[in-house]
Amino acid sequence: xxxxxxxxxxxxxxxxxxxxxxxxxxxxxxxxxxxxxxxxxxxxxxxxxxxxxxxxxxxxxxxxxxxxxxxxxxxxxxxxxxxxxxxxxxxxxxxxxxxxxxxxxxxxxxxxxxxxxxxxxxxxxxxxxxxxxxxxxxxxxxxxxxxxxxxxxxxxxxxxxxxxxxxxxxxxxxxxxxxxxxxxxxxxxxxxxxxxxxxxxxxxxxxxxxxxxxxxxxxxxxxxxxxxx
Amino acid sequence: xxxxxxxxxxxxxxxxxxxxxxxxxxxxxxxxxxxxxxxxxxxxxxxxxxxxxxxxxxxxxxxxxxxxxxxxxxxxxxxxxxxxxxxxxxxxxxxxxxxxxxxxxxxxxxxxxxxxxxxxxxxxxxxxxxxxxxxxxxxxxxxxxxxxxxxxxxxxxxxxxxxxxxxxxxxxxxxxxxxxxxxxxxxxxxxxxxxxxxxxxxxxxxxxxxxxxxxxxxxxxxxxxxxxxxxxxxxxxxxxxxxxxxxxxxxxxxxxxxxxxxxxxxxxxxxxxxxxxxxxxxxxxxxxxxxxxxxxxxxxxxxxxxxxxxxxxxxxxxxxxxxxxxxxxxxxxxxxxxxxxxxxxx
Numbered sequence: 001x002x003x004x005x006x007x008x009x010x011x012x013x014x015x016x017x018x019x020x021x022x023x024x025x026x027x028x029x030x031x032x033x034x035x036x037x038x039x040x041x042x043x044x045x046x047x048x049x050x051x052x053x054x055x056x057x058x059x060x061x062x063x064x065x066x067x068x069x070x071x072x073x074x075x076x077x078x079x080x081x082x083x084x085x086x087x088x089x090x091x092x093x094x095x096x097x098x099x100x101x102x103x104x105x106x107x108x109x110x111x112x113x114x115x116x117x118x119x120x121x122x123x124x125x126x127x128x129x130x131x132x133x134x135x136x137x138x139x140x141x142x143x144x145x146x147x148x149x150x151x152x153x154x155x156x157x158x159x160x161x162x163x164x165x166x167x168x169x170x171x172x173x174x175x176x177x178x179x180x181x182x183x184x185x186x187x188x189x190x191x192x193x194x195x196x197x198x199x200x201x202x203x204x205x206x207x208x209x210x211x212x213x214x215x216x217x218x219x220x221x222x223x224x225x226x227x228x229x
Numbered sequence: 230x231x232x233x234x235x236x237x238x239x240x241x242x243x244x245x246x247x248x249x250x251x252x253x254x255x256x257x258x259x260x261x262x263x264x265x266x267x268x269x270x271x272x273x274x275x276x277x278x279x280x281x282x283x284x285x286x287x288x289x290x291x292x293x294x295x296x297x298x299x300x301x302x303x304x305x306x307x308x309x310x311x312x313x314x315x316x317x318x319x320x321x322x323x324x325x326x327x328x329x330x331x332x333x334x335x336x337x338x339x340x341x342x343x344x345x346x347x348x349x350x351x352x353x354x355x356x357x358x359x360x361x362x363x364x365x366x367x368x369x370x371x372x373x374x375x376x377x378x379x380x381x382x383x384x385x386x387x388x389x390x391x392x393x394x395x396x397x398x399x400x401x402x403x404x405x406x407x408x409x410x411x412x413x414x415x416x417x418x419x420x421x422x423x424x425x426x427x428x429x430x431x432x433x434x435x436x437x438x439x440x441x442x443x444x445x446x447x448x449x450x451x452x453x454x455x456x457x458x459x460x461x462x463x464x465x466x467x468x469x470x471x472x473x474x475x476x477x478x479x480x481x482x483x484x485x486x487x488x489x490x491x492x493x494x495x496x497x498x499x500x501x502x503x504x505x506x507x508x509x510x511x512x513x514x515x516x517x518x519x520x521x522x523x524x525x526x527x528x529x530x531x532x533x534x535x536x537x538x539x540x541x542x543x544x545x546x547x548x549x550x551x552x553x554x555x556x557x558x559x560x561x562x563x564x565x566x567x568x569x570x571x572x573x574x575x
């Protein structure tokens with residue numbers, strides 16, 4: 001047997017791929033029940049019609065994360081109140097993969113989808129970090145030449161480097177900070193324009209996360225705060 | 230017409246419905262789930278005094294719509310955007326024929342849009358021709374996430390969709406409103422992705438593609454495609470209500486859209502009965518981009534608001550506009566008037 005705390009700790013590393021935040025922070029985890037042979041986790045989402053592919057990824061990732069906890073045994077992940085709950089729960093439990101879970105409706109697994117959203121999350125995090133460095137007094141020219149080893153050890157920088165490593169981009173101290181999602185350095189003359197579009201990506205992801213939180217609160221009568229500071 | 234602080238606004242509500250989602254019309258659990266989801270949108274983003282009881286929200290009357298839009302909501306013209314959902318609702322959620330009843334009673338107050346679905350192939354093409362002819366359609370609303378039997382949706386680049394676009398152009402149905410949803414075929418792709426709009430807009434430069442909900446939740450795709458394709462517009466349904474509960478986010482969305490698409494390519498909409506146009510119009514006329522982000526984004530001047538609230542839609546649909554609400558000169562937002570950086574989408 002394991003502990004509820006250990007399971008929750010593992011679930012903190014499962015992210016909503018679209019919102020780039022842990023499912024635990026988003027309020028998607030409603031229960032963790034640790035048993036002799038299995039751990040049961042209950043999940044919920046902001047709407048009945050949340051996209052089934054992202055829902056599937058969170059259920060499958062939760063299963064993998066919980067089963068990796070020593071002593072956890074089997075992981076039963078139960079997505080509730082979703083139009084494809086039964087299909088997803090059965091498919092993940094039976095390890096059918098996404099295409100096997102939705103026969104005839106899917107042409108493959110979700111690796112491509114996940115990569116698209118990891119790239120978007122990376123672009124947004126890089127922009128947020130660049131913005132805070134500019135706010136801290138760096139010039140655009142200095143930013144263009146900045147290397148990973150010169151980053152401050154802030155939580156923001158560490159989260160960024162984690163996303164960067166996930167994409168397989170060199171995160172060694174001599175690597176240049178500003179790179180595109182494929183890992184190529186952003187040329188100095190393109191830095192401002194590149195950050196301008198990255199800002200749009202960040203606004204989009206942050207706005208979606210805020211909206212999803214609001215919808216979840218409305219759906220389940222949770223306390224919520226009006227405003228978006 | 231809305232007047233505030235000496236400014237006059239001609240109001241075209243670019244996206245309205247008269248739906249029946251009552252239990253009697255629900256075909257299955259999906260029909261119940263769909264309207265519950267809408268109701269949560271409504272409750273989450275409306276000021277408390279505008280929240281309806283669920284029962285009224287499921288089915289409201291013609292008189293409710295007339296009062297809310299035209300007596301209280303300052304709307305001059307409303308554009309019906311049908312959403313059929315015949316796999317979820319016995320008589321459909323909101324069909325062209327249902328909207329036509331009100332259009333016939335009040336011809337000057339409504340624009341009646343139709344719809345088509347490429348999965349209906351040749352038979353649907355003939356039905357669309359008849360519909361366009363019967364109602365003199367100038368626009369269609371397309372919902373790419375609509376379920377049909379085992380299918381979870383379609384793309385604008387599908388072979389039959391391109392044929393329907395060709396037919397739309399031939400028939401003078403020049404305004405193509407596209408609504409993305411949470412599902413698509415194949416299900417392993419991002420259903421909200423706007424990528425199919427890009428080649429469709431390139432292939433049909435004489436059609437206008439109005440992306441409903443300004444592409445949310447893919448604002449970045451919307452902005453990116455908007456800079457490439459001059460015939461792509463953003464419909465502000467679903468974005469508008471953030472003006473109340475999340476004004477800073479609303480300011481950022483509109484700011485980004487003004488920067489990348491410009492003031493001539495955004496259309497106000499309430500998505501009635503998702504939200505009531507009265508508070509949306511009032512708050513929009515009063516809105517300024519909040520202080521600490523105001524220096525990064527274009528400010529919403531009365532002229533820009535006039536365009537968004539009605540003049541842009543009036544141009545797309547050739548609607549007569551009173552002389553005293555016109556705009557003299559462009560305000561200089563958008564890609565036609567500023568050089569935009571060539572930035573690859575991530």
